[in-house]
Structure formats: C-alpha cells, structure tokens
Amino acid sequence: MKVCQTTGCERKLSGYALRNKVHDSHCSLYCKLSSEQPDATCNPKVSITRTCYVCDETFGLKYPYNHANQRTCSSRCQHKVESMKNGRRNFSLLTIIYELAPAGSSGLTAEDLAIRMQKYPNNIKGISGITQILKPFVRYGMVTATAEPGSRLKVFRWTSSPGIRPGHLGMCFGKYSSTHSSTSLTL
Ligand SMILES: [Zn+2]
Ligand SMILES: [Zn+2]
Numbered sequence: 001m002k003v004c005q006t007t008g009c010e011r012k013l014s015g016y017a018l019r020n021k022v023h024d025s026h027c028s029l030y031c032k033l034s035s036e037q038p039d040a041t042c043n044p045k046v047s048i049t050r051t052c053y054v055c056d057e058t059f060g061l062k063y064p065y066n067h068a069n070q071r072t073c074s075s076r077c078q079h080k081v082e083s084m085k086n087g088r089r090n091f092s093l094l095t096i097i098y099e100l101a102p103a104g105s106s107g108l109t110a111e112d113l114a115i116r117m118q119k120y121p122n123n124i125k126g127i128s129g130i131t132q133i134l135k136p137f138v139r140y141g142m143v144t145a146t147a148e149p150g151s152r153l154k155v156f157r158w159t160s161s162p163g164i165r166p167g168h169l170g171m172c173f174g175k176y177s178s179t180h181s182s183t184s185l186t187l
Pocket of ligand 1: 004005006009010011026027028031042
C-alpha cells in the first residue's frame with residue numbers, strides 16, 4: 001500500500017486520502033508543503049501559513065484531514081467561487097496549474113490536465129474541452145500557453161506575475177474590470 005511520502009506522515013494514499021486530487025505522492029496539500037520545508041518533515045502540531053486563494057487573508061493550514069486541503073480562508077470565500085458560473089470547475093483546474101505547473105516548471109499539457117480533471121465530477125470534453133475552458137485565462141495572462149520546442153504540443157503554466165491566485169478567476173471575464181482595474185496583469 002502506497003503511503004504519504006512526507007517523513008512523519010504515514011497516511012495511506014487511499015480511502016480518505018482520495019479527497020486530495022492534486023498531489024499524487026502526498027496525502028494532502030499540507031504534506032506536500034511540509035515536504036518543501038527545510039526539515040522536509042510533517043509536524044502535525046504546526047500549521048503552515050497560507051494566503052487565501054480568493055482574498056488576501058492568511059490562514060493556518062492544519063494537518064487534520066478535514067483541514068489539510070484547505071485553499072480558502074473561510075466558507076465565505078469558498079462560496080464566492082462556487083457562486084460563479086462554472087466556478088468550482090474552473091477553480092479546480094486553475095488550482096492544479098497553480099500548484100503543479102508554476103512559471104518556470106515543465107508545465108502541463110491539455111492532455112495532462114484532462115486526465116487529472118477526470119478525478120472531479122465535471123464533465124469536460126477531453127483535450128479540446130480543457131483548451132476551451134482555459135481560453136479566457138490564457139487571454140488574460142493568468143495562465144500561459146506555449147508551444148514546446150520541436151513539437152506542436154501546447155504547455156500550460158501559471159503566470160510569473162506575483163500575487164495572482166486561482167480564486168482571482170472572476171477577473172478574467174471582465175466582470176470586475178471597471179472597479180478593479182488596478183488588479184489587471186501587466187503582460
Ligand atoms: Zn501526509
Ligand atoms: Zn479568503
């Protein structure tokens with residue numbers, strides 16, 4: 001049985017751990033981040049300071065399983081995402097890119113993303129579906145799409161602009177452009 005790779009955590013990567021759909025070798029976002037700390041160890045009593053993916057509040061990410069995959073500071077921010085059209089789906093997809101394909105990483109193809117999104121209850125039509133969904137985010141600059149050298153494969157990565165997080169997805173549809181023009185990305 002595969003267990004979480006982070007030292008100090010022995011959670012099995014099955015059953016409840018399937019609630020973590022982003023990180024393959026770790027039981028949770030908490031343990032993925034713990035593995036990147038200097039001691040690379042899971043210290044269950046220590047919380048990890050994170051910035052909410054929706055607003056600018058910080059919160060402590062905790063080890064207990066019902067908290068270990070938290071991306072927003074509050075149910076209010078979670079609700080804000082879910083109240084947008086396709087908000088939950090888009091937030092899941094953008095979170096995968098934000099956490100697994102940051103700027104400067106090897107990136108993820110539409111096929112990689114389509115496979116990962118199969119774990120979610122959304123009905124996305126494969127590679128073309130992913131490319132279609134990402135269009136407004138690529139146009140806005142939140143996600144970059146570049147052709148790999150020597151191939152026609154497009155690779156997606158998160159923007160290198162700092163401070164842009166998956167919960168800012170509403171910006172890409174121009175809804176907030178008049179009141180939040182200062183948050184526009186510099187391209
Ligand atoms: Zn773990
Ligand atoms: Zn928040």
